[in-house]
Amino acid sequence: MVGLNHTSWRLRAARADVLADILADIPAESPPERGRTMATWSLAGREVEFGPDVTHVMGVVNLSPESRVRHSVVSSPGDALERARLFREWGATFVDLGAQSSHFENRELGSDEETARLLPALELLVDDGFLVSVDTWKPEVAAAAVAAGCAIVNDTGGLSDPVMCDLIASAGVAAVAMHIEGRNPLEVGSVVLSDHKAAELVEAYRPRLAVLAAAGIDRVLFDPGLSINYRSDYAAYSRQQMQVIRDIPVLRELGAPVLIPVPRKAETHRMVAYLTLALEHGADVVRVHDVDIACDLVAAFGRATGP
Secondary structure, eight states: OOOOOHHHHHHHHHHHHHHHHHHHHSOOOOOOOOOSOOEEEEETTEEEEESTTBOEEEEEEEOOTTOSOGGGBOSSHHHHHHHHHHHHHHTOSEEEEEOSOOOTTSOOOOHHHHHHHHHHHHHHHHHTTOEEEEEESOHHHHHHHHHHTOSEEEETTOSOOHHHHHHHHHHTOEEEEEOOSBSSTTSBOOOOOOTTHHHHHHHHHHHHHHHHHHTTOOOEEEEOOTTOOOSSOHHHHHHHHHHHHHTHHHHGGGSSOBEEEOOOOSSHHHHHHHHHHHHHTTOSEEEESOHHHHHHHHHHTTOBOOO
16 A cells, blocks of 8 residues: 655645635636637638537647656657647647746747757658647747648747847738737746736737737737746635636627636646636637546537537
8 A cells, every 4th residue: 555645735726726715715706608709710720619519629749858747748749649639539729839948947949950850750750641730939930841741839928029029020920919018938027916917918918919919910819828837826826727717708899709818736636627617608619638537528518618
């Protein structure tokens, strides 16, 4: 019999208490009625619908050995393809492929090193028919990914770099506009906490998305940036993350499909709490490391997955 690690058990119990307090502090509301179909996008020759009965799952395949989310890391391009095929079998629509760790304690890769990690796996996935989103803030890496056939550029720099925006517009690919309070995930401090974060994000991003649309970037998923690691109070940041998820109807005022990046906590029950809230409040896309759980919960909510 395996002995119980009492220190670990007490830590899990304490974290569970924090989660219970967070949920108790957020007012209970009935989930909103979702409206008509928002859009149908053509991505890599396939039609992808965003509407009231669909929640797309975006599964993370991690090419960064520095990542702390160990179970999402693959060790070779072949392993990446095998992982992606599992995601497809479970019902995921997108694969989000990244080679640069986003934790602020890890080193920044040069563009050449990041590209060398990324391209062999990306080429295999594209050849196998996957809709691939590439997670990077570097225009040079994005350019190589677009040339290799990625369908979406997931710009973790917040679509703030004019070079990146020009690239996406000229290539005609879709993009993720991720909110970040810093130049990129490695250059962040403490997140600004607010009781009205979603409304503030709408105010900030409405003009930005209008500018992007005028430049030809009109297929944008909006990501409120909930999975970024900030140097902030754990409970307060968690409370804000959950409130922003409850405020998905507010984020929808931007007119873009809403992508919720489910934070991958050490405790599975915390991840499931975030994921359940995202589904309850109508996320169009959930970006997850635990794809089997996400696809199962999407089905339990009576939603379709996949294009």
